[in-house]
Every structure is written in C-alpha cells, then in structure tokens.
Amino acid sequence: MDEARLAAHAVGFGRGGRAILEGVDFSFGPGELVSLLGGNGAGKTTLLRILLGLLAPLRGEATLGGAPVRRMNRRAFAEQVAYVPQAHVAPFPYRAREIVALGRAPAVGLFGRMGARDAQAADEALAMLRIGHLAERDYTTLSGGERQLVMVARALAQGARLLVMDEPMAGLDYGHQLRLLGHLRRLAGQGWGVLMTTHHPDQARLASTRIATLVAGRIDSDGAPDAVLTPETLRRLYGLEPGDIPA
Numbered sequence: 559m560d561e562a563r564l565a566a567h568a569v570g571f572g573r574g575g576r577a578i579l580e581g582v583d584f585s586f587g588p589g590e591l592v593s594l595l596g597g598n599g600a601g602k603t604t605l606l607r608i609l610l611g612l613l614a615p616l617r618g619e620a621t622l623g624g625a626p627v628r629r630m631n632r633r634a635f636a637e638q639v640a641y642v643p644q645a646h647v648a649p650f651p652y653r654a655r656e657i658v659a660l661g662r663a664p665a666v667g668l669f670g671r672m673g674a675r676d677a678q679a680a681d682e683a684l685a686m687l688r689i690g691h692l693a694e695r696d697y698t699t700l701s702g703g704e705r706q707l708v709m710v711a712r713a714l715a716q717g718a719r720l721l722v723m724d725e726p727m728a729g730l731d732y733g734h735q736l737r738l739l740g741h742l743r744r745l746a747g748q749g750w751g752v753l754m755t756t757h758h759p760d761q762a763r764l765a766s767t768r769i770a771t772l773v774a775g776r777i778d779s780d781g782a783p784d785a786v787l788t789p790e791t792l793r794r795l796y797g798l799e800p801g802d803i804p805a
C-alpha cells in the first residue's frame with residue numbers, strides 16, 4: 559500500500575524572490591480522501607502541480623512510491639496518478655463516453671485508435687459513478703455536476719489509483735457537491751486515493767478521511783477532520799475570529 563503514496567518532501571517554491579511554499583511535507587495514498595484547505599493564494603494549486611511533476615520545486619522533491627516524479631516516465635506516472643480537471647465545456651460536441659475514453663490515452667497512445675476494450679473501460683467507469691445513462695449524451699449539454707462526474711470517470715478509465723483534483727466542487731450546487739463527495743468517499747473506501755483542494759471546510763469535514771491545511775505556504779495542520787477543523791485553525795486559515803462564527 560505504502561508503495562503508491564504521492565508525497566512532497568521538504569518542498570520549497572517561490573517566484574520573484576517571494577516564497578510560495580516552504581518546508582512542505584505532505585503525502586496521500588490509497589484508501590484516503592484528503593482535502594487540502596487554504597485561503598486564496600495559500601499555495602494549494604502550486605503544491606498540486608509539484609506533486610504532479612508539472613512544476614519543479616526549488617527545494618525538496620515530490621515522489622511516487624519513493625521515486626522522484628520529475629524523473630518518472632509520464633506514461634508510467636499517468637498509469638498511477640490522474641489529474642482530474644475542473645469540468646469545462648468541450649469545444650466539440652463529444653459524447654460523454656468519448657470524453658471518458660480519452661482517459662485511456664496513456665493506454666492507447668495519444669493518436670491510437672480506441673478499441674472495444676477502451677469503450678468497455680469507459681462504460682465501466684461511467685457505471686461506477688452511476689452515470690451510465692449519460693454515455694450517449696453530448697458532453698456540452700450536461701450540467702456542471704454531471705460534467706464533473708464525467709471528468710472523474712475519465713480518470714477512472716485511465717486506470718490510475720490516485721486522483722488529484724483542484725477545487726472539484728467549484729460551480730456545483732450544494733446537492734451536486736455532496737453527491738460528488740459521496741462518490742469520492744466511496745472510491746476511497748474501495749481503495750482509490752483522492753486528494754482535492756477545496757474552499758468548503760464543512761463539506762471537507764463531512765467526507766474526508768483526513769484534512770491538511772496550508773497557511774502562507776506551510777502545512778499548518780494535517781490530521782483527522784474533527785481534530786484539524788477547530789476555531790483556532792479556521793482563524794489561521796481564513797482570519798475568522800470566534801465572534802465571526804455563528805454560535
């Protein structure tokens with residue numbers, strides 16, 4: 559199990575002489591749904607990009623199963639870790655099944671032909687998220703919540719066991735936020751590992767197995783949701799004073 563953890567070790571990053579991340583030690587792995595909380599500009603997206611090997615840290619390193627991600631073959635990395643983008647409107651009216659099958663690109667090669675096995679993997683992923691009925695639908699006609707689930711299905715079809723998501727609940731109504739969290743929690747229960755950033759501590763508390771907080775580029779706390787989300791942590795995260803919180 560430990561083999562597949564995605565980790566940051568003493569990671570530091572900066573731009574223009576300004577520190578963005580400092581001494582960040584963090585990891586997640588199979589069976590976990592970890593929410594990364596932090597105010598605007600705290601460094602969440604920067605940390606995700608470093609974990610994904612898209613950005614080289616100035617100090618420290620990111621590893622997958624102990625191997626430096628920056629030196630890993632991208633296809634080998636994609637077989638283990640999927641980045642789930644925020645749902646967006648595709649420029650062309652692909653069917654949902656086709657969008658999901660695109661997740662198979664690491665398996666079929668970017669310009670390879672999609673075979674029956676790929677279509678089957680796409681259908682299995684859609685079924686796992688209980689959206690099989692959307693397979694033939696034009697992706698551009700789906701609601702934001704449905705599109706986000708299609709994006710998760712695409713990551714599942716890719717075969718990766720670790721999912722990394724940047725604000726997956728942005729733009730979703732409360733119902734779709736909770737539904738998405740329910741799916742992610744279920745995936746964690748089945749052995750997937752999920753890391754997501756969010757601006758919704760309450761939802762994070764409901765669904766996460768663990769919560770980590772970033773304050774000014776440093777990990778401020780990391781642990782069980784109820785232990786992390788104290789009034790004191792919320793003050794450091796969002797500048798909230800006890801009187802600001804409805805009693």
Ligand SMILES: Nc1ncnc2c1ncn2[C@@H]1O[C@H](COP(=O)(O)OP(=O)(O)OP(=O)(O)O)[C@@H](O)[C@H]1O
Nearest residue numbers: 573574578596597598599600601602603604605755
């Ligand atoms: N390429 C860059 N050049 C200069 N500054 C950058 C660059 N990328 C990020 N930053 C700065 O680094 C800080 C952290 O940005 P990051 O996007 O990681 O924060 P975040 O926690 O994801 O924020 P948000 O919740 O607002 O999306 C911000 O102050 C941002 O302006």
